Amino acid sequence: MALVELGRFPSGVEAAIIRGRLQADGIEAVSFDTGMNIAESVGIMIPVRLMVEEADLEAALAVIREAEAQ
Numbered sequence: 001m002a003l004v005e006l007g008r009f010p011s012g013v014e015a016a017i018i019r020g021r022l023q024a025d026g027i028e029a030v031s032f033d034t035g036m037n038i039a040e041s042v043g044i045m046i047p048v049r050l051m052v053e054e055a056d057l058e059a060a061l062a063v064i065r066e067a068e069a070q
Helices: 012-024 036-042 054-069
Strands: 003-009 029-032 048-053
Touching: 003 012, 003 054, 012 029, 012 048, 012 054, 048 054
Parallel strands: none
Antiparallel strands: 003 048, 029 048
């Protein structure tokens, strides 16, 4: 099972919110680069990547679209 990038977020907090929403719908997700994101305080922007299994990508995108519509 391969992981694919669902999206990039400017902070670990935003990625964690989306990850929690996905997990509530039974979709597992993992954040990459959360430790690197701390560099933003010195003016370096390293986005947090939220990853899901390739088979879950379409369902995860649907969850995000639904959440944005509310």
